[in-house]
Amino acid sequence: MATTVGGGAKPLAKSTAPMTAEEKKVIFASSLGTVFEWYDFYLYGTLAPIIGKQFFSNLDPTSQVIFSLLAFAAGFIVRPFGALVFGRLGDMIGRKYTFLVTILIMGLSTFIVGLLPGYAAIGVAAPVILIGLRLLQGLALGGEYGGAATYVAEHAPHGKRGAYTSWIQTTATLGLFLSLLVILGARTWLTEPVFADWGWRIPFLVSIFLLAISVWIRLSMNESPAFKKMKEEGKTSKAPLTESFGQWKNLKIVILALVGLTMGQAVVWYTGQFYALFFLTGALKVDAPTANILIAVSLLIGTPFFIVFGALSDKIGRKPIIMAGCLLAALTYFPLFKALTENANPELAAAQAKNKVVVTADPERCSFQFNPTGVAKFTSSCDIAKQVLAGRSVSYDNEAAATGSVAQIKIGEKIIPGFESKGLPADEFKKKDAEFKAAIGAALKEAGYPDKAKPIPFMGGQWWTLVAILTVMVIYVTMVYGPIAAMLVELFPTRIRYTSMSLPYHIGNGWFGGLLPATGLAIVAQTGNMYNGLWYPIIFAGITFVVGMLFVRETKDVNIYAND
Template sequence: MSVHEISSGIVARAEGLDRNTKRTVFAAALGTVFEWYDFFIYGSLAAFFSTLFFPKGNETAALLAALATFGAGFVLRPFGAIVFGRLGDLVGRKKTFLVTMLVMGLATAAIGLLPTYESIGWAAPALLVALRLLQGLAVGGEFGGAVTYVAEHADHNHRGLTTSWIQITATLGLFLSLLVIVLCRSSMSPEAFASWGWRLPFVGSIVLLVLSLYIRLKLHESPVFQEMKAQGKGSKNPIAETLGDSRNLRLIMVAIFGVVAGQAVIWYTGHFYSLYFMTTTLKMTHDQANFYLLIALTLGTPFFLFFGWLSDRIGRKWIVVTGCALSAFLIMPLFQALGTYGNPTLAEFRAKTSVTLAGNDCDHDQSFVGQLFSPQATTDCQKAKALLTARAVPYTVKTDAEPLRVQVNGGEAKSYNEAELLAALTATGLPDPKAPVQPNGPAVIGILFCLVFLATMVYGPLGALLVELFPVRIRYSGVSVALQLGNGWIGGFAPFVATAVVIATGNIFGGLWYTVAFAGLTAVIGALLLPETRGRDLNS
C-alpha cells in the first residue's frame, strides 16, 4: 500500500464523519490540547525550574527534585480518575470535564505567580508541588472523559480514527508548550526570561482556559450516556462496581499491564526524557533541544491518526503489542545513537574515559529518597558524583573502609580533590562546558522522530481500545482509572527514575532499562491477555 493510498484512506474516513461528529471531535480535542499544554508546560521547563525552586549546591539533586515535582503531577491522577470518573458516570461526560478544565487552568496560572526559593525558601517548592498535585487531579478526570465522549459520538467504522484525534492532543499540547517557550525565549534576553519571562507561558494559559470553556459549553451530552440514563441502566456506584467487581477489576489490570503501562513509558521517554537527556546530559542548549524536538513532533504527530485509522481496518491489539515490542528492542540503541550524534565530542571522550570512586562515604544516601531530600551534596562522594554526573562522565562506585579515592582510566587512585579531578579529565579530552555543542542535526531529528513514531504506534489506537474494553455503566471510570494508574504511576515517573538511576550508577543509559522492562512486559501480557475490541457495541 502506497503512502498516497494510506493518506487518501485517512482523508476519506474523516470525510465520512458527519458534521456534528466533526464539531464534537474538534471541540473536545481542542479543549484537551489546551489542558495538556497546562500540564506539560512545567515538564518542558523542568530543568530550568531546578534553578528557581530548589536550593543551589548540587545541580543533579536539584534536577532530580524538579523531575520528582513533575512526577508529583501524576501522583493524584488515579485519584482524579476515581473522583471525576464517578461524576462522569453519574452526572454526565460534558459537565465533568468542564470542571476538570477549570481546576487545571487555575492551577497552571497560579504556578506563574509563585515566588521562587530565593524569596520564600522551602515554601516555594511546597506550593509548587501542591499546584502540580491539583493539575494531576484535574488531568486524571479529563482525558478519560474526552476520549469516552468522542468515542460515544463516533460510529464503529470510524472509532479508531475519531478517537485518535484525542490521542494526538497530548503531543500537540507538548508541541504548543515548546513553541510558546521558544517564542518567549527568543523575544527577550536570557536574563529577562530567567527573571520573569518564564512566568508568561503559565499566566497566559488563562486565555486558553476562557477559550476552552467557551467552546465546550456549546457541546451536547453523549448520546450513549443519554440513552443509558433514559433506560435506567446507569450505575449507582461506578467506582465500587469498577474496582469491587472481579470481572471489571480484571479488565482494569489487563488494560494497565497489557497496554497502558507500555504506552506510558514509551511516550514519556520519547517526549520528555529525550528533552532532559539532550539538555542535561548532552549539554545542548535549550533552544537546540526544543528546535529538534519540535521538528520531530511535526513529522511524527500525523502517525497518531494513521495508526488510529489502521486500527479500524486491521484491529487495535496487535498494533499496540507490536509497538511495545519494537520499543523494548529499540529504545536503548536509539538513545545510544542520540548520545553519539547529539554531542560527538562528548561521545568520543566518554568512549575512552572511566572513573572509579571508592571510599567509606559512598554508601550514604544512595536511595532515590536520599537523593531527592538531600538537595545539597554533603559528603565527598556525593560531591564527586554530582560533578561527574553534571559533565556526563561515566563512573563506577565501590565502598570500602578508606577515605574517598578517585581513579581515572586505571591510573593511580588519589584522594578526592575537585580541581585535580577536573584537570585529569580535561587532560583526557573532557569538553569545555562553555564550548558550544555541535550536534549532527539531521541525525538527531531522525532519532527523535523514531522515538515519537514508536509512541504513535502504541498511543494512536489506545483511546478506541480502552473505550471498547469497558461496559457503558462504568466506562468513564474504567477508562480513566486504567489510563491514570498506568500513565500516572508508571509512565509519569519514567524521567525521574531514569535520572535517579543515572546518578546512582554513573551510566547515562542505565535509567532506560525502566522503559525497556515495562515496554517488554506490556508486549507479553498484551499478546496473551488483551482481547481485540474493534467493532464492539458501545451501548453494551
C-alpha cells in the first residue's frame, strides 16, 4: 500500500565512502537536540518531588508529586500539535531554520524553569508559568525529532541513511547519564537541604551551555540538499498539512506509519527502559538506587546496538528488523519479566509459587482499583481487601463469590475475612483497618512473602543475571528504534516529509508510549496480577507486527529526492 510514495523513483547507487567531517557535524548538531530532550526528561522526572514542593506547596505531599508529574505529562500531550506546527514550517521555509527555532524554544524553556520563582514567592502564577513552559517545550519537541531525522537523512549518502540516523537514537542514554551526573554533582557539592531549597535549579540552569553549543553549531549548518534542490526547482509545498492529511494517498501512509511502525516501536521502547524500572521498584520491591544502576548498565551495554541495527537495516532492510523486534517483544515479555522476579526477588517468586493469594468477593462489589492520587475512599470489603494488597505490592488472583457476600483473602491455606466500612464510626474503622492489615501482614510473612527484596550484591552473579535480562529488553528497543528514523523519512516525499513523519512519530511515542506506565499500572491494580500490565505493550506490538508485515513496504532503496 505504501508503494505509491516514491515508488517510481529509480534506485540510486549506494555510497561506500567514509563519513565526511561535514556529515559528522550534521549528525552531532542534530543529536544535541535529542540529548536536550532526554536530559530534561530524566531531570524533571528525577526531581519531580522537589519540583512539587516548590511549585505546588499549597497542596498535600501526595498531590504535590501528582501535579508535578501532570505538568510533565502536559508536554507529552501537546507533542503531536507541535509536530503539525513545526512540521508545516519545516516543509515550507526549510529544515535548518525550523530546526533552530525548536532548539531555542526547548532550551530556553528548560533554562527558565531554573529561574522561575516558586509558589511561596509568586503564588498561583508559579505553577501556571511552569505548566506553560512544559507546554512550550512539548510543542518544540514535536518539531525537534522530525527535524533531526529529516535533516540527517537528507544529508546522508544513499545506502547509509539507517546508519547515520541511528546515531540520533543513542542520545537517550547520553541524556540520562548527563542528567544523573549533573544532579549527583550538585547534590555532592551542596548539602541535601540546600539542594532541596535552591540547588535543584542548578541542573536546569547549566543546560544553557548545552543550548549555546547547539545554537552555535546549527547556525553554521547548511540547508539539507534535498530541500535546497526542491526549493530551487520551485516544488516546495504551499499547504503541507492539506497535502499530508487531506489527500488519501498520503494520509493512508501516515496511518500506516502510526499503526504499522511507531505504535509498536513506542510500547517496546517504553517497556524496555521505563516499565521495567517501575516493575523492579514497585512489584519486586528492589531499592531504587540498585534498580536505577541495573537499568543504566543495561542501557550502556545495549546502546551500541542502535548503530548496529541502523547499519544492518541499510543492508537487509528496515522492515524485517523493526518487525522482528516487535514480535520478539510480544512473545518473550512474560517469560522475561518472570525471570526478573525469580532473580530480583527469589523469595517473592517462591512464595507466589507455593502460597498463592486469592481474593474471593462479589464482583459487583469490586470497583476500579487504580488510585494514582491516593485519595479515593474505598468502603466495600472487596475494595478494602484489594487496596491493602495493592499497597503491599502483592499479586493475587480473583474468584467470584455469592452476591452480597463479604470478601475474604486466602493466603496459602489461611483465610482472612474482610469487612465493610460504610457507616462505621471513624474510630471503629481505624481499629478494624489496623487489625485487618496486621492479620494480612502476619499471614504474608508466615507464607514467605518478603517486605522488600534482599540487597543484590553489586557485580555478583545475581546482579549480572538481572543486567542480562534487562539488556535483552534494551536490544529489542534498539531493533525497533534504530532503523525507525530512516524508514519514516523514506516513507514520504520531500515536499511534505517533515510534517508527515512527525505526526505519527509523536502520536506513537507521546500517546501510546507515554501512556504505557500509567495504563500498565492501572491494569495491574484492576486485575491484581502484577504481570497483566504487560498485555498493553504485547497487544500493541502485536498489532504493529501484523499491520506492518501486511501493509508497510520496505523503503531502504527509495530515492528520497522524489516528490511524487
